[in-house]
Amino acid sequence: MYSQFSNFLQMLQITILEAAVTICVMIVAAFFIFMGRNFNRWKKDNVPFLKPKPIFGNILDVCRMKITFGELCKNIYDGISTPFIGIFILDKPGIIIKDLDLVRDVLIKDFEYFMDRSLANNEKNDIMGSNMLFLMKSPKWNIVRKKMTPIFTTSKIKMMSALMQRCSEQMMDYISKKTIENTVLDVRDISVKYAVNSITSASFGLEAGCFEESGSLFRVVSERIYNWKRFSAAIQTICFFFAPFLVKLFSMKFIDTMSSNCLKEYFWKTMNERETKNVSRGDLLDILREMKKQEETEKLESLDENVIVAQAVQFFAAGFETTSASLAFALLELARNSEIQQKLRNEIVRINEEYGSISYNGLRDMEYLDKVVHETLRKYPILPFLDRRCNKSYNNVEHGLKLQRDDLVYIPVLAIHYDEKYYPNPETFDPERFSRENAEKRHNMSYLPFGEGPRVCIGKRFALLNLKSGLAHILLDYEVKICRKTVSVHCINPRGITLQPKSEVYLEFVKVR
Numbered sequence: 001m002y003s004q005f006s007n008f009l010q011m012l013q014i015t016i017l018e019a020a021v022t023i024c025v026m027i028v029a030a031f032f033i034f035m036g037r038n039f040n041r042w043k044k045d046n047v048p049f050l051k052p053k054p055i056f057g058n059i060l061d062v063c064r065m066k067i068t069f070g071e072l073c074k075n076i077y078d079g080i081s082t083p084f085i086g087i088f089i090l091d092k093p094g095i096i097i098k099d100l101d102l103v104r105d106v107l108i109k110d111f112e113y114f115m116d117r118s119l120a121n122n123e124k125n126d127i128m129g130s131n132m133l134f135l136m137k138s139p140k141w142n143i144v145r146k147k148m149t150p151i152f153t154t155s156k157i158k159m160m161s162a163l164m165q166r167c168s169e170q171m172m173d174y175i176s177k178k179t180i181e182n183t184v185l186d187v188r189d190i191s192v193k194y195a196v197n198s199i200t201s202a203s204f205g206l207e208a209g210c211f212e213e214s215g216s217l218f219r220v221v222s223e224r225i226y227n228w229k230r231f232s233a234a235i236q237t238i239c240f241f242f243a244p245f246l247v248k249l250f251s252m253k254f255i256d257t258m259s260s261n262c263l264k265e266y267f268w269k270t271m272n273e274r275e276t277k278n279v280s281r282g283d284l285l286d287i288l289r290e291m292k293k294q295e296e297t298e299k300l301e302s303l304d305e306n307v308i309v310a311q312a313v314q315f316f317a318a319g320f321e322t323t324s325a326s327l328a329f330a331l332l333e334l335a336r337n338s339e340i341q342q343k344l345r346n347e348i349v350r351i352n353e354e355y356g357s358i359s360y361n362g363l364r365d366m367e368y369l370d371k372v373v374h375e376t377l378r379k380y381p382i383l384p385f386l387d388r389r390c391n392k393s394y395n396n397v398e399h400g401l402k403l404q405r406d407d408l409v410y411i412p413v414l415a416i417h418y419d420e421k422y423y424p425n426p427e428t429f430d431p432e433r434f435s436r437e438n439a440e441k442r443h444n445m446s447y448l449p450f451g452e453g454p455r456v457c458i459g460k461r462f463a464l465l466n467l468k469s470g471l472a473h474i475l476l477d478y479e480v481k482i483c484r485k486t487v488s489v490h491c492i493n494p495r496g497i498t499l500q501p502k503s504e505v506y507l508e509f510v511k512v513r
């Protein structure tokens, strides 16, 4: 074989080295051509588009972790005047939408064309990840979402509020002990502990114990799940969002095996305990238990045990990072804006006196708190973009947009939230933007921190209540202030997909009650 090959090379009058170099060049050229095979797509369809770079399309800086995809979308959005623009996610055609009527069409009116997210779903090797609602694809998603919607009704949320109150009280004990030694605390750390405690209590029926000195296993797991400091974790997340073929090729898992096994074990342990003792506490676990029973009687193929446990793990993963970042950002903004903080505290003190404690009904009556929370989520939308995949040919005549199956669609939430047209002086933290009068004047797609349409965040009401409970408890007892340790610009971490403070958020806690 080898002698035949060298005879062949002799015939061509080239050496083995020259042959090897030629083959490498040909492979690289073929790869470039393959990755660029769609690059004429937007030109052909007469759609305005951004010139792509070889291999990476328009996301080179995201892959190099120089900026987040949310910020890239914002830069693109700010630079265009067309209702949408064509881009390339590596080799795949995608569009970024600027026109809010078109945003509404994609998220709500024409949802049947955009039911799935663009995220990878590795069904073969990642049973836990692929069964999570966030990653799930239609038609399985339709069935599971319908089954899960009753989890977050008003009466269920009201029951869960008692669990949240307990977590808020644990946080206050912790702050009170910590401030004896040092009045400067890292609110990012406190927020993560609070959010992990709340979500563990609601979705696993267990006390995570994050505020205890001995440390908590759930805190360790939460750190493992989203550790943006770990380069490999950041790369993996980028692959899930933008390079599904690599996810399949390298059998990547959305949540690492150790964390998911650990959560799974706790889930079944508590579930079985409840089964034996027949107790219910009004948390998500009870509802998942009902789903399990229903599944056993109805023999629904799509709701096997993996689906049920994956939802608990999903709540844990979706809940703690989003809520903790929002709470930390809210406290930072309140420390920067002392007048707003004082106005909010006056409301909290008044309603606390009226109800005797920070109860579910009391929180519902705190109108200014509601505005502060919404303005925080406007300024810091934790998921700075929404993504969808077109699942069948789409022709929107009114907006002149034609899409093919598998085209990617992005809604640049961060950019919309900072558009002067909807929010003048967007850098200013102004809760009055969310007075009923002001909110009614805006396009209803100009505020999307929880997404919109049938795939809107299922935990929205839980998250809002959790955030409000945490904030109200802290501000009732403490004034938070900027101090020497507070880093003036909290850059957004370019290694994450979500908006997260890049460093610790130190604030001074001054007792006011």
Ligand code: HEM
Pocket (backbone or CB within 6 Å): 133, 134, 135, 145, 314, 315, 316, 318, 319, 320, 322, 323, 326, 377, 381, 382, 383, 386, 387, 448, 449, 450, 451, 452, 453, 454, 455, 456, 457, 458, 459, 460, 462, 463, 464
């Ligand atoms: C401040 C806190 C939170 C924010 C800002 C947030 C934001 C979001 C956003 C933007 C989406 C995508 C919506 C879309 O594509 O239209 C989403 C989806 C989702 N969120 Fe949240 N979220 C938060 C808290 C939570 C909590 C506490 C839970 C669970 C208890 C949760 C569970 C989910 C799930 C399961 C989905 C996927 C829904 C589906 O695909 O059907 N989130 N969230």
